[in-house]
Amino acid sequence: MGKVEIDYSVYLVTGREFLPAGKDYYESLEESLQGGVTLVQIREKDADTGEFIEVARRSKEICDKYNVPVLINDRIDVHLAVGTAGIHIGQTDCPLPLARQLVGPDAIIGISVGTVSEAHKAVEEGADYVGIGAVWPTGSKDVRNKKMLGPEGVGEILDILAGTGVKSVAIGGIHLPNLAQLLHSSTGPDSTNHLDGIAIISDIVASQTPKEAARGLRDVVDSFKRVRSSATDPLALFSVQGKREVSVEAFVNGVMGLMDVVKRETPLVHQMTNNVVINDSANATLAVGASPIMSTHPRDVADLSPAIGALLINFGTISDKEGMLVAGRQANFNRKPLVFDPVAIGATSYRRETAVDLLAHWQPTIIKGNAGEIGAMAKSTEVASRGVDSVGSGFSNPGAVVKALARKRAAVIVLTGEQDYISDGSVVLKTSNGHHYLGSITGSGCMTGSLIGCFAAAARLDYLSKNKAFENLSQLVQGDMLLAALAGVVVFNVAAEVAAERPDVKGPGTFRAALIDELYNLTPEIVKKRAKVETLS
Numbered sequence: 049m050g051k052v053e054i055d056y057s058v059y060l061v062t063g064r065e066f067l068p069a070g071k072d073y074y075e076s077l078e079e080s081l082q083g084g085v086t087l088v089q090i091r092e093k094d095a096d097t098g099e100f101i102e103v104a105r106r107s108k109e110i111c112d113k114y115n116v117p118v119l120i121n122d123r124i125d126v127h128l129a130v131g132t133a134g135i136h137i138g139q140t141d142c143p144l145p146l147a148r149q150l151v152g153p154d155a156i157i158g159i160s161v162g163t164v165s166e167a168h169k170a171v172e173e174g175a176d177y178v179g180i181g182a183v184w185p186t187g188s189k190d191v192r193n194k195k196m197l198g199p200e201g202v203g204e205i206l207d208i209l210a211g212t213g214v215k216s217v218a219i220g221g222i223h224l225p226n227l228a229q230l231l232h233s234s235t236g237p238d239s240t241n242h243l244d245g246i247a248i249i250s251d252i253v254a255s256q257t258p259k260e261a262a263r264g265l266r267d268v269v270d271s272f273k274r275v276r277s278s279a280t281d282p283l284a285l286f287s288v289q290g291k292r293e294v295s296v297e298a299f300v301n302g303v304m305g306l307m308d309v310v311k312r313e314t315p316l317v318h319q320m321t322n323n324v325v326i327n328d329s330a331n332a333t334l335a336v337g338a339s340p341i342m343s344t345h346p347r348d349v350a351d352l353s354p355a356i357g358a359l360l361i362n363f364g365t366i367s368d369k370e371g372m373l374v375a376g377r378q379a380n381f382n383r384k385p386l387v388f389d390p391v392a393i394g395a396t397s398y399r400r401e402t403a404v405d406l407l408a409h410w411q412p413t414i415i416k417g418n419a420g421e422i423g424a425m426a427k428s429t430e431v432a433s434r435g436v437d438s439v440g441s442g443f444s445n446p447g448a449v450v451k452a453l454a455r456k457r458a459a460v461i462v463l464t465g466e467q468d469y470i471s472d473g474s475v476v477l478k479t480s481n482g483h484h485y486l487g488s489i490t491g492s493g494c495m496t497g498s499l500i501g502c503f504a505a506a507a508r509l510d511y512l513s514k515n516k517a518f519e520n521l522s523q524l525v526q527g528d529m530l531l532a533a534l535a536g537v538v539v540f541n542v543a544a545e546v547a548a549e550r551p552d553v554k555g556p557g558t559f560r561a562a563l564i565d566e567l568y569n570l571t572p573e574i575v576k577k578r579a580k581v582e583t584l585s
């Protein structure tokens with residue numbers, strides 16, 4: 049007979065306990081199938097065997113009309129009695145090899161995994177698919193007590209599955225507003241293996257309109273799969289769509305164009321930054337033509353999100369974690385670029401833990417740091433941090449470090465220093481502008497992050513003025529974020545060069561004021577003349 053072909057895109061896990069008052073289970077199931085559910089798991093935690101068999105039998109009758117396969121949660125006897133396509137088991141249910149003996153070679157067996165070792169075991173034991181979770185906290189029974197993986201944890205498991213033929217769905221806390229974030233971020237960093245689908249309980253079952261709920265989710269997953277299958281480089285997904293011209297001239301022209309867009313559009317750039325640099329960062333933002341708003345309260349940042357062009361989260365003095373969690377999630381929901389500056393992340397365990405927590409909750413578009421910070425993010429031992437500064441001469445191959453980290457984090461990475469390295473996981477750029485005075489004032493890295501935020505907002509607006517908004521529903525951010533990162537770095541450093549050359553600049557104090565002046569006076573032509581940009585790949 050052979051195995052049933054399964055489309056894992058939108059995998060409904062039933063739960064009669066989640067039905068809204070007055071909603072009939074079978075009616076809800078049928079509506080969800082009409083909305084585009086591609087696979088159904090019947091999950092009955094409290095039903096007696098007879099009742100479970102009856103629910104499964106009637107559910108299968110309905111699913112058969114839509115050619116959607118049915119799996120049974122845990123109960124091999126119910127699967128055998130009803131003749132469904134297979135079973136889904138948890139880690140404490142019947143061991144997989146025994147389940148395989150009982151259900152035979154043609155039945156589908158899926159298993160829940162929450163760790164890398166569970167994923168290895170599932171592959172070895174011949175699972176057809178794994179349910180990876182919980183991605184995020186959830187009220188649903190199946191995943192409430194499991195460790196939260198975040199998309200990064202999902203990505204680690206996806207690397208293990210790559211090339212094995214074992215399919216994957218993510219489960220836990222997945223809702224329409226965070227679905228694009230999940231699909232974007234859940235990438236195997238080494239393999240670029242990605243999810244085959246999502247498993248959903250409450251978003252569909254608890255809905256009064258399950259057809260619309262399922263349709264909304266299905267549209268995003270379909271869009272993600274379409275882009276993935278057509279992209280020549282799968283990572284093009286998070287930067288620019290279509291083919292990019294990789295030439296220094298094209299990049300410099302692009303930077304010049306974004307400078308004009310910032311001046312024309314004056315985007316609002318929300319910055320949650322440290323209290324050492326807050327004033328300098330706001331002034332640097334104004335000097336390039338954007339509009340800063342420095343706000344930290346969780347309620348305030350949530351209200352601001354729809355109006356902003358981009359968000360910067362810099363945890364230099366690390367006092368507003370709650371606001372950062374909310375602001376980042378809102379930025380992802382509203383599909384606004386998010387620049388993350390993990391100041392001194394390598395210096396303390398509190399900072400490392402905070403970064404892990406923040407990054408489990410939201411997906412940054414661009415991550416910027418000095419060598420110590422990028423080294424800590426990449427778990428490299430080549431460069432150490434001492435406080436907010438990095439120690440030592442740097443990486444032996446900085447281009448490779450930013451490229452690998454960009455792939456791991458599905459974000460554009462900016463490594464600052466005397467030379468700067470920028471990568472989207474595909475292209476690597478090197479820039480060599482700037483002045484050593486930048487190392488003698490505080491907050492030069494923080495201001496670079498603020499300017500990257502300004503140009504990220506401009507890149508998004510530029511894209512939206514020329515293209516339709518979100519034809520690709522799974523895309524987290526629109527616009528050329530690699531170019532935005534380059535623009536922030538180059539504009540800041542060219543202005544610094546010009547400022548340092550001024551006869552009235554005698555040292556870091558006068559330089560700091562001159563830097564704001566020269567950011568204000570900088571023209572695209574000066575940038576074109578002075579930009580030192582190289583492409584490394």
Ligand SMILES: Nc1ncnc2c1ncn2[C@@H]1O[C@H](COP(=O)(O)OP(=O)(O)OP(=O)(O)O)[C@@H](O)[C@H]1O
Pocket residue numbers: 417418419436437438464465466467468481482483484485486487489490491492493494495496537540541
């Ligand atoms: N010696 C230098 N020559 C040229 N440019 C430099 C030099 N040092 C730093 N820069 C530039 O200054 C900015 C800050 O980089 P740096 O690596 O010093 O950041 P940082 O350590 O995070 O700074 P801070 O903690 O003060 O905010 C970047 O735009 C970088 O290109």
Ligand SMILES: Cc1ncsc1CCO
Pocket residue numbers: 322324325364365391436490491492493494
């Ligand atoms: C000096 C300093 N301390 C915390 S944040 C900050 C600004 C430069 O990163």
